[in-house]
Amino acid sequence: MNNGFAVSVLTRSHLRAEGYDSRRIKRALDAEQLTLLRRGAYARTSELQNLTAEEHAAVRARAYKAVAVQEPVFGYQTAAALHGLPLLQDDGLTHVISADARPGSGSRVVRHRGPVEYDDIVAVDGLLCTSLVRTVADVARTASTEAALSAADAALRSVAFRPPGSYDRDAAESLRTSALTAIGVNSPGRVRARNVLDFADGRAQLPGESISRLRLRQLGFAPPSLQVPIRGPGGKIYWVDFGLDDVDAWGEFDGMTKYRQLARAEGHSASAVVESEKRREDWIRGVTNRPLVRWGWSDVRDAATLGRRLNAFGIRPPR
Structure with missing residues (x-):
């Protein structure tokens, strides 16, 4: 994240130095070349595309x-x-x-x-x-x-x-x-x-993982282990988001955004990363004899929705 500092904030004095008078500013606003951020402050509309909320x-x-x-x-x-x-x-x-x-x-x-x-x-x-x-x-x-x-x-x-x-x-x-x-x-x-x-726990890697922890607690699960290392083939270490130790299961929060981030980091396509993740999951299930369930944003909007997702895989909080 660049914290928005790649965007140039332009005051009227900045724009005047670039040859803008009031009429030209209005034309640029009407043409959506400039965006009014607040009275007296502008930005080039193209620089505001695809920014995060932060x-x-x-x-x-x-x-x-x-x-x-x-x-x-x-x-x-x-x-x-x-x-x-x-x-x-x-x-x-x-x-x-x-x-x-x-x-x-x-x-x-x-x-x-x-x-x-x-x-x-x-x-x-x-x-x-x-x-x-x-x-x-x-x-x-x-x-x-x-x-x-x-x-x-x-x-x-x-x-x-x-x-x-x-x-x-x-x-x-x-x-x-x-x-x-x-x-x-x-x-x-x-x-x-x-x-x-x-x-709060800083081992949660993403907001979706933070909210997942909250939903798991609301469902009645014990606090999960976070970022659990599992030894993989050839000396690799696989990290799993959640160890649901009270029900002998693994959980991971992700989505296509996570796959795209992994693809960029590793220089591979999203489909190649998905295939690699499948092999990783198979290994984890095989060596631990535990089910591994994935969920995404749509599953953590409330506790009941995540509960239904887990229940579909036979994973229920202990009574």
């Missing part, structure tokens, strides 16, 4: 800074995007922190009022935002459980996980403890935030 949020933050009278400090979902944490969906808003009580923020800007300690502010590629710890705490308090857990898992992963399977539990616990402290004793949403942070 990249769109970062572009909006840069546009806000470009026209702001004072240096803004970004927080909540906007800060999460700047830190590279996942947003399950783009709310189209820009979240800023303000210690004063100014009533206005401008279009599609949410001003979160309250003090921010100096140590809670960091610079990310030229933008000021809340620290990783403060951001995780704020998102855990205010976002949906699914979005909060995805962000918390990703934050722990960023400080504790090293491929292919090393996990620094001390580093993870240090961040978790700091985020729990940052929540505060009287903050709205603190109970839910603490539940999320207690459950």
Whole structure:
């Protein structure tokens, strides 16, 4: 992810330097050559194609800074995007922190009022935002459980996980403890935030894996083993997303996006990667005598749907 910094945010002064007057700007907007990000800030429409939710949020933050009278400090979902944490969906808003009580923020800007300690502010590629710890705490308090857990898992992963399977539990616990402290004793949403942070685990590799863990818990499964190594042929190590140890099964969250990522990384076609994955699955099933079940985004929209998927393979939570 490029955090949206490959997109050029253009103010009117930038455009004037390129020979644009007001009429030419309007023509470019009408022709969809330029996109208005916010009043006084634009981007070339072609550069906004195929951005992720996180990249769109970062572009909006840069546009806000470009026209702001004072240096803004970004927080909540906007800060999460700047830190590279996942947003399950783009709310189209820009979240800023303000210690004063100014009533206005401008279009599609949410001003979160309250003090921010100096140590809670960091610079990310030229933008000021809340620290990783403060951001995780704020998102855990205010976002949906699914979005909060995805962000918390990703934050722990960023400080504790090293491929292919090393996990620094001390580093993870240090961040978790700091985020729990940052929540505060009287903050709205603190109970839910603490539940999320207690459950967070940086070994979950993708938001879909984070939500899968949540659904498995809701179904009544024991906490699964994560990123389980299985010795493969020729000294290879196969890593499996979930060890459902209480029912002697394996689980994996994936989809075509995962196959495309593997294909790019390995320089193969998606179909070749699919065939390789099939051989991998056969090996894992054969040497462990456990079933392996895959599921994707459509299966984790709620616990009941994932339960039906697992039940189709004879996998049920123990009673």
